[in-house]
Amino acid sequence: MPDNLVYSIDGNELCQIGGLVGMLIRSARARDYLLSEGKEDHVWFEMAWEPPRDQRGNPLFLKKIDPEILREIESIQIRGPCKFEITQFGMRRGKLGDIRLAWSKSEFLGRDIFVVATKDTAGADKLSIHFAGKPE
Numbered sequence: 001m002p003d004n005l006v007y008s009i010d011g012n013e014l015c016q017i018g019g020l021v022g023m024l025i026r027s028a029r030a031r032d033y034l035l036s037e038g039k040e041d042h043v044w045f046e047m048a049w050e051p052p053r054d055q056r057g058n059p060l061f062l063k064k065i066d067p068e069i070l071r072e073i074e075s076i077q078i079r080g081p082c083k084f085e086i087t088q089f090g091m092r093r094g095k096l097g098d099i100r101l102a103w104s105k106s107e108f109l110g111r112d113i114f115v116v117a118t119k120d121t122a123g124a125d126k127l128s129i130h131f132a133g134k135p136e
Helices: 017-025 028-037
Strands: 005-007 013-016 044-049 061-064 069-072 076-081 092-096 099-108 111-119 125-131
Touching: 005 017, 013 017, 017 028, 017 044, 017 076, 028 044
Parallel strands: none
Antiparallel strands: 005 013, 005 061, 044 076, 061 069, 092 099, 099 111, 111 125
């Protein structure tokens, strides 16, 4: 139930479980996992957080109402449908002052995208992606 509350070790309400799951799906860890493991023939994904912990390493809890007791969350499993589209697109390369850059225009999920990658003199890499239009 997405509106069930998650509690800290001292019994304070932290958030709803649906919000916690949403945060996990949007996290860098999930993105990196899906980008590294996703294949075009995949139609389903599964992720697990075992055992879930707060930022200080303490366990997270759900509350049983009758009798009232906090129960530690041992695992959060997230499963759902997915669609991976893997395409290649050519990058043009250039230099703007001391900054090396590469750019390309392509399509992603039916939307035009513009990608720019840069590397400055200190070796710092940056990637920007602009999506045109509104998502469907």
